[in-house]
Amino acid sequence: MDVSGILNKANDNNLNIWGDLGMDKTEGQLLQDRLIYNPKSAWEKTKLEEKEAAFAFAEEYKDFLNRVKTEREFVAEAEIQAKAAGFLPLEEVVQSGRQLQPGMKVYSVNRQKAIILAVIGKKNPAEGVNVIGAHIDAPRIDLKQNPVYEDNGLALLKTHYYGGIKKYQWVTIPLALHGVVIKENGETVNLALGDETDDFTFTITDLLPHLAHDQMEKKMSEGITGEGLNLLIGSIPYQDEKAENKVKLNILRLLNEKYGLVEEDFVSAELEIVPAFKAKDIGLDRGLVGAYGQDDRVCSFGAFRALLDLNEVDRTAICLLTDKEEIGSVGNTGAQSRFFENFLATICAYSSTGNYQDLVLRDCLSRSKMLSADVNSGVDPNFEGVQDKRNASYLGKGIVLQKYTGSRGKSGASDANPEYLAALRKLFNDHGIAWQTGEIGKVDQGGGGTIAQYLANLGMEVVDCGVSILAMHSPYEVTSKIDIYHNYKGNRVFYGWGK
Secondary structure (H helix, E strand, O other), rough: OOHHHHHHHHHHHOHHHHHHHHHOOHHHHHHHHOOOOOOHHHHHHHOOHHHHHHHHHHHHHHHHHHHHHHHHHHHHHHHHHHOOOOOOEEHHHHHOOOOOOOOOOOEEEEOOOOOEEEEEOOOHHHHHHEEEEEEEOOEEEEEEEEEEEEEOOEEEEEEEEEEEOHHHHHHHOOEEEEEEEOOOOOEEEEEEEEOOOOOOOEEOOOOOOOHHHHHHHHHHHOOOHHHHEEEEEOOOOOOOOOOOHHHHHHHHHHHHHOOOOHHHHHEEEEEEEEEEOEEEEEEEOEEEEEOOOOOHHHHHHHHHHHOOOOOOOOOOOOEEEEEEEOOOOOOOOOOOOOHHHHHHHHHHHHHOOOOOOOHHHHHHOOOOEEEOOOOEEOOOOOHHOOOOOOOOEEOOOOEEEEOOOEEEEOOOOOOOHHHHHHHHHHHHHHHHOOOEEEEOOOOOOOOOOOHHHHHHHOOOOEEEEEOOOEOOOOOOEEEEEEHHHHHHHHHHHHHHOOO
């Protein structure tokens, strides 16, 4: 037996050397290793150079999070990076009359709030494509259409929260205002005010504990009301004795002088209140990332970056990034819209010289495979009671394959086929991708959904696959750097899957 060769091979593959040789294990232990499913820490299974790559990738990810806090900002940044990587607008390719050839890179933007990108494969799209879909919206607080008011010498903004949030988490923290205002003449004004890099910020106040007896007696969901989430934006009055609402007037004056806005412009605005702080490493070992919006930008960033790094693929690889998942994937920019179908129909039509028929699209969909890239609720040591720990996901153990989502009786789930899961297991195992399985919580505890069901309705094979996360839907969510990296690696492997 060439022991030195085995040792070198084990070191190269980060294996348990003596365990593989069977030199220090009993028969029962060897049997246990072969039969028992027990995912290990991905940190322990990852080689040193890959750990360094994981840290480097996390730096790029954190920088992205610091610059992208809304779905519009995500699309704008994605388009810039896509163009730099050689992607062309699909509409321009079609208008030029060009056929889509293997290796071509194309993309399409939907109303500045959703984007699809594709690397054209060698095979005809009618044989199926590989899709990774994620959402780029995140829970937040939006402004109402007539938001500005003055009360007790302070100027505030009225709001309406978006998605499933715990309202009490959004008070007494620094907040920023991001979004767009569309003037009556069609001019677009982009705003990003109050971030950590600015010398000012905004906040929503809370009641002092000395006077909060009645508030503290309420349920947590009622301690802070939706109508009470009013953003504090000013306090200095305009200097005119005869003017009314002087603090409000002064705020409107500042907005008018700098951006040319008047109060009526808020009617045609899309302004979002987001946490002002930056993404940071968490822990003395710097193994975790803390940031706003990681649900679902940790998955959407990984899917996007993996596609940028592709060149040649057998099956066309598509990255689908949609809006409004947090409120049901509705609207013309959500996963339930025709955006994806229309894009795929165009790919099918211009990848062949034959006459396009709707049946080609239907064949493509029925033979396609998709990862619904969304986060999974990780086990939190402070709140273990809500999880079935034998069927839960853990930070640091790799990406999560989640057969079904939904709530209680699998309501709202697509429930992936076992044949598809078996194929994905083999794919990830063959390429050294750290993975685990997981559910969002105990059966009757609650639950949630993703975009998986809407794409599965089109006939594709779909399963949820993403990153485990703590404090989901909070202003400061936590993920593991090794999971972030293996998610990126797994996405690249999936895009290149030839079957």
